[in-house]
Amino acid sequence: MRKDIPDGQEPSASTNIPTRGTGDGGLVSTVIENLLARKQKLVEQLETAQTVEDRDRIEHQLEQINTALDFLDRPGSKGGR
Known part of the structure; x- marks a missing residue:
């Protein structure tokens, strides 16, 4: 089970981003x-928020x-300026 996604939550595409080996010294990761x-x-x-x-x-x-x-x-976008 992934630690960055609470129980019952589906992973979105944005949570599948590789965070290693980008060649930028770790800044992006x-x-x-x-x-x-x-x-x-x-x-x-959000799960415990009581007001609209x-x-x-x-x-x-989010x-x-x-x-x-x-x-x-x-x-x-990874260091490409």
């Missing part, structure tokens, strides 16, 4: 690991994290 850790915490908070406002705020943050993970997973 560190950013991805931090984003995945934050995502896991937000999913846990809290759920909306958490879901918005969307931002997923967008960042998608961006980092694009070909050419």
Whole structure:
């Protein structure tokens, strides 16, 4: 069982990002690991959120994290400036 996905949650495409061997000194993998850790915490908070406002705020943050993970997973985005 993966530690970055809570029980009962399906892994999304963004959680299958390779985090090693990118040739960038580990910067991208560190950013991805931090984003995945934050995502896991937000999913846990979402499960216990009691108000619609809290759920909306958490879901918005999750969307931002997923967008960042998608961006980092694009070909050419790994140190390609």
